Each structure stands twice: as C-alpha cells, then as structure tokens.
Amino acid sequence: MDPDKVVRLVTALKLSSSPNKDPPITFEADSLLIGEQRIGRCLVAKVFSSKAVNHEAFVNQIPRILQATKHIEIGVLGDNLFLLDFKSIQDKKRALYGGPWNLFRDLIIFREPSGMQTPNMMSFTEISIWIQCYNLPLIFLHKDFLEKLGNHLGVVEEIDTKENGFAMGRYARVKVRIDISKPLKQHIRLSLASDEDEVFVIFSYERLPDFCYNCGIIGHSFRNCDVDPQEKGKLNYISWLKAVQRGGGRVKSRQSSPPNTW
Ligand SMILES: [Zn+2]
Known part of the structure; x- marks a missing residue:
C-alpha cells in the first residue's frame, strides 16, 4: 500500500485511543540536537500542481529558480512534497522570504519544519506577495492608510514608501501575507464618511x-476547479486582469456591499 495512504489511515484511526496502551517512547530534547541542527538548514517545499512533479525536474530547476549560490540537497517527502537541505543560509532565506515562487507556473510554497511536525502536519496555505494598489486618491498615499488597506487583504509585512512615509508613483505597494485558500481580492471600495463619492482601488499582484480564473484561488486551474460548473465564469477574473493592466478608473460602484470608510 502507498505509504502516504498508510499515514492517512493511521491518522484517521487515531491509534492513540486504540487498545494498545503502551507508553510512548520519549526522548529528551537534548538528544535531538543533531536533528535540530539539520532541520535548521532545511525547508519543506510543496508544489501546487494537479500532476505529479518529477523529482529530477524539481532538482534541476530549483537552484536556477532560487538563484542558489551553493548546492541544495533535495529529497522527496511525498506527492509534490520535497525536503531541501541548504548549504547557504542566504539561499534558504531567499527561498523563505523572496517568493512567491513558481515551477513551470505552478506555485511552490516553502515552510520551515519545527519540533515534532511531520510533513503531513505542515500548513501550506499562505504566501507573502507584493500587491500594487492602483487608483488611490492622493490623500490616501501615506503608510498609515496603506497598512489599513493591506489589512483588508491579509497580514501586512512591508509597505513601500519614501522616508517621509508617503508613496510616490502610479501605484502604492504593500507586501501582504495572504491566505491562498480564499479568492484573490480584485478591488476594494473606498469612501470618506463626509463624501458620497466612492473609489475603486484595484489590486495587481506581483509575480502572481x-x-x-473561475474562483480566483491560487493553486489549481480552471479545469480542476471544484466550484459547481453552473457557477463557472461568473466571477470573470480575466476581465479583472485587463482592468489592472489599464490601471483602473474612478467609477461609481454598483455593488451591494458597503464601502470601506475611513
Ligand atoms: Zn477554482
């Protein structure tokens, strides 16, 4: 039987509550120092692809994708799940913080293993990504506002502003940790409490x-979408991409949800 299936079965059966009452084998934390040092150099990578990723292809492509300066030893942990042992801490940091990364256009998420985590226990649901915010009223170009705006998208990690705290240019940039199990936000509505006008702020994701295109979720294609076929196409994310390329425009909203008001 596939070892991964065995693990899933064992987990499902919750063997800890089985008739076998033997005590667990317990180790002192000090005895695991060698293992800790080793996983301190490692990352676990998950490739979001409907096809099985070939190990050899992964080994060949990853150093180029990460622009690694030193060798990375790579092993297979499961279906599209890999262990990377870095010789350079800088290479590891780049993999962890420099994404999002793609392998043949499929998303790769890197995570640091820790403690008693097994690969199956690790969560690969978030990525950090720079988001360009178009069509912002000029009075909103300060980092304090941009942080509030970014918090509507996820957890703000960085804001690209000048030393005086203001953004300059055609758009403002905010780095946000987003939950990839939720649809990408295409835009948000803004208004002032003292003004009836509303503004669409349009988002464009860097290195997306x-x-x-059906449900707006990263990690699967339109063909593999679980959303009811009757619903397919309603969200029209292709139009969203074109709108971002044009830079958006100030339009009156026809949505029923309330705007975000400051
Ligand atoms: Zn979908």
Missing part, C-alpha cells in the same frame, strides 16, 4: 502564480 497561476490561479483559477
């Missing part, structure tokens, strides 16, 4: 991996 392939995502589903």
Whole structure:
C-alpha cells in the first residue's frame, strides 16, 4: 500500500485511543540536537500542481529558480512534497522570504519544519506577495492608510514608501501575507464618511502564480476547479486582469456591499 495512504489511515484511526496502551517512547530534547541542527538548514517545499512533479525536474530547476549560490540537497517527502537541505543560509532565506515562487507556473510554497511536525502536519496555505494598489486618491498615499488597506487583504509585512512615509508613483505597494485558500481580492471600495463619492482601488499582484480564473484561488486551474460548473465564469477574473493592466478608473460602484470608510 502507498505509504502516504498508510499515514492517512493511521491518522484517521487515531491509534492513540486504540487498545494498545503502551507508553510512548520519549526522548529528551537534548538528544535531538543533531536533528535540530539539520532541520535548521532545511525547508519543506510543496508544489501546487494537479500532476505529479518529477523529482529530477524539481532538482534541476530549483537552484536556477532560487538563484542558489551553493548546492541544495533535495529529497522527496511525498506527492509534490520535497525536503531541501541548504548549504547557504542566504539561499534558504531567499527561498523563505523572496517568493512567491513558481515551477513551470505552478506555485511552490516553502515552510520551515519545527519540533515534532511531520510533513503531513505542515500548513501550506499562505504566501507573502507584493500587491500594487492602483487608483488611490492622493490623500490616501501615506503608510498609515496603506497598512489599513493591506489589512483588508491579509497580514501586512512591508509597505513601500519614501522616508517621509508617503508613496510616490502610479501605484502604492504593500507586501501582504495572504491566505491562498480564499479568492484573490480584485478591488476594494473606498469612501470618506463626509463624501458620497466612492473609489475603486484595484489590486495587481506581483509575480502572481497561476490561479483559477473561475474562483480566483491560487493553486489549481480552471479545469480542476471544484466550484459547481453552473457557477463557472461568473466571477470573470480575466476581465479583472485587463482592468489592472489599464490601471483602473474612478467609477461609481454598483455593488451591494458597503464601502470601506475611513
Ligand atoms: Zn477554482
């Protein structure tokens, strides 16, 4: 039987509550120092692809994708799940913080293993990504506002502003940790409490991996979308991409949800 299936079965059966009452084998933390040092150099990578990723292809492509300066030893942990042992801490940091990364346009998420985590226990649901915010009223170009705006998208990690705290240019940039199990936000509505006008702020994601044009979620394609076929096409994410390329425009909203008001 496939070892991964065995693990899933064992987990499902919750063997800890089985008749076998033997005590667990317990180790002192000090005895695991060698293992700790080793996983301190490692990352676990998951490739979001509907096809099985070939190990050899992964080994060949990853150093180029990460622009690694030193060798990376790579092993297979499971379906599209890999262990990377870095010789350079800088290479590891780049993999961890420099994404999002793609392998043949499929998203790769890197995570640091820790403690008693097994690969199956690790969570690969978030990525950090720079988001360009178009069509912002000029009075909103300060980092304090941009942080509030970014918090509507996820967890703000960085804001690209000048020393005086203001953004300059055609758009403002905010680095946000987003949950990839939720649809990408295409835009948000803004208004002032003292003004009836509303503004669409349009988002464009830098280095955005392939995502589903049907439901707006990263990690699967339109063909593999679970959303009811009757619903397919309603969200029209292709139009969203074109709108971002044009830079958006100030339009009156016809949505029923309330605007975000400051
Ligand atoms: Zn989908």
